[in-house]
Amino acid sequence: MPRKFNQQQVEIVRKRKGLTKQDLSSWAGLSRESVSRRRFKTQEPLEWTVGRIASALGYPSEFFYGDDLDEVNVDSASFNSSLISARIRNTLLASGSIAFLLDDWAQQRLNLPDVEAVDIGFGGDPETAARKLRQEWGIGVEPVPHLIELIEAKGVRVFSIPEYLFLPGGYSCWRGDVPYIFLHKSSDYESRRFCTAQQLGYLVLHKHSRPNHYRNVKNSTKAFAYAFLMPKEGLEEVFQKHQPLNLIPQKIMDSKQRWGVSVDVLAYRLHQLGCITDRTYRSVPSRMTERYFTNSDQKRMPEEMSSVWSKALESHWKKQGLIHDIAKKLLIPVEEIESLLLISSTSARKRTSKSSRKNPVSPNRKALKAILRTWI
Numbered sequence: 001m002p003r004k005f006n007q008q009q010v011e012i013v014r015k016r017k018g019l020t021k022q023d024l025s026s027w028a029g030l031s032r033e034s035v036s037r038r039r040f041k042t043q044e045p046l047e048w049t050v051g052r053i054a055s056a057l058g059y060p061s062e063f064f065y066g067d068d069l070d071e072v073n074v075d076s077a078s079f080n081s082s083l084i085s086a087r088i089r090n091t092l093l094a095s096g097s098i099a100f101l102l103d104d105w106a107q108q109r110l111n112l113p114d115v116e117a118v119d120i121g122f123g124g125d126p127e128t129a130a131r132k133l134r135q136e137w138g139i140g141v142e143p144v145p146h147l148i149e150l151i152e153a154k155g156v157r158v159f160s161i162p163e164y165l166f167l168p169g170g171y172s173c174w175r176g177d178v179p180y181i182f183l184h185k186s187s188d189y190e191s192r193r194f195c196t197a198q199q200l201g202y203l204v205l206h207k208h209s210r211p212n213h214y215r216n217v218k219n220s221t222k223a224f225a226y227a228f229l230m231p232k233e234g235l236e237e238v239f240q241k242h243q244p245l246n247l248i249p250q251k252i253m254d255s256k257q258r259w260g261v262s263v264d265v266l267a268y269r270l271h272q273l274g275c276i277t278d279r280t281y282r283s284v285p286s287r288m289t290e291r292y293f294t295n296s297d298q299k300r301m302p303e304e305m306s307s308v309w310s311k312a313l314e315s316h317w318k319k320q321g322l323i324h325d326i327a328k329k330l331l332i333p334v335e336e337i338e339s340l341l342l343i344s345s346t347s348a349r350k351r352t353s354k355s356s357r358k359n360p361v362s363p364n365r366k367a368l369k370a371i372l373r374t375w376i
Contacts, residue, residue, distance in 0.1 A: 003065040005045055010035070012069055013057045016094035018087055027056035063331040070175065072096035077173040078202035078217060092161055092171060096182065099159040099340050100175060101330060110312050115155030118179050118203055126220050129204050130227035141234035143259050147193050148342070149307040151181070151200060158196075158306050160185050160342040172199035179203040183342060190262040192304055197225035230259050230269045239275040306342040313343065 014024050025032040030052055034045075045053075047061070054061040072093040079089070106112055117136035134140065137154060144150055148158055157180045161170060170183040181199045183192060201224025206217060238255060256266050271281035313322050323341075327334045 005050060006064055006066060006068065008068050009064050009066060010053060010057070012071070012094045012097050013059055013063075014094075015090040016098060017057060018091045024053070024056060028052040058333055060331050066331070069097045070100045072100075072173050072175075077171050078199065078206065078221070079169075079171045088165060091165060092182070095161060095340065096159075096173065096180065098332065098336060099157075099180070099182070101332070102159075102326070102337065102340060103157050103178075103180075105326060105330060106308075106312075110308065112157075112308065113153055113155045115178060118154060118156060118200075124205075126201060126205060126223035127227045127232075129201070130224050131231065133204060133228065134231060141231040141237075143234070144229065145260070146304060146307070147196050147229075147260070148304045151196070152306065152308050155179070156181055156200070156203070158183065158308075158342055159340050162339050169195040169198060172202050174203065174207055185342065189303060190256075190260065190265070193229065193260050194225055194262075194265060196304075197228050198222060200228065201225055226265070226269050226272065229261055230266065232273055234259075235270060235273060235275060239270055303344065305344055309341045310343050 014021070019027070021035060022032055025035045028035065030049065034049060035053060050061050050064055054064060074089070074093060077093065077096075079092075084092075103112075117133065137150070139150070152158055155178070157178060159180065159182050161182045161184055163185050165184075170181065172179065172181045174180070181196060181203070183195060183199075187195065198221040201221035202217065205220055205224060239251065252263055252266055252270075256263055259266060261269075267276070267281060270276045271278070323334055323337050326332070327337055
């Protein structure tokens, strides 16, 4: 049976690269009509034409003869920023489609955990939902030292978004009954934890009902993140009401690392719970001066990465490299897979062969320029 060219895959990879149809036709050295959906519906392209398109996109030609990919539903995806262009949004959603393909492979090979009590049926109060989820997961009111490891153990799939696209907070979505969170690799430890908790809040609160207004979604997910990372009962054990003002800054510095949040986030939560007064809350920034930041306070916390993929890569490192095996099986460039995995960039480079580093295919300089033009 002859192979059938799949235009849908071309569209997904084109959007993943941030290219317009005109960009793609220029890169491939073809007319715009030659790469149009209408043309491919009426006429099967020549292998030479497919080869030019594949070369322009940095993918092997065989990839574009596969089955349709699952696409992220834009209406069900939660972006932490409303100030993104349609092109950036399409790039992120197309990355999600490639991640789905990667996750399908992982489900067959890596024995991923089942989804456990993420959809708990609370579409209303974020504080109640956060408390209920903590109870379901058996973590009480204690701090969560490794948030990404925890949610992966409960069945949430965690991937990365392209590093050259800065999207504050990442995004999340459901694919059937499987939840996904996409995070940015370059965010710092505290920001990544809070953004992860926010996206978890979206998955918990808005699977079945989504508010019409973006601000309502953002406010509810932020409230969930505060409550999940810093439960009321846990903080009140440490911060008693009406404490002397001079003790608050040092207590906040001691507690920020315990709860894995920034000073501002912790101070806001304490004020929200009534553990510190308005006057104390307003004075916290001015009192967090250099005399409170000792060397022990400033030590960097370890990066939170995907434990599922980090462990899989470590266990398969002696077997010619798992990433290269996946790339060969799925017909996806090695660099594409590395951009989707939330793993240390250092460990990823160790698993990349010299030959693959000589011919990088993504991100693409012209694609980056095309994307940046949308911001100017």
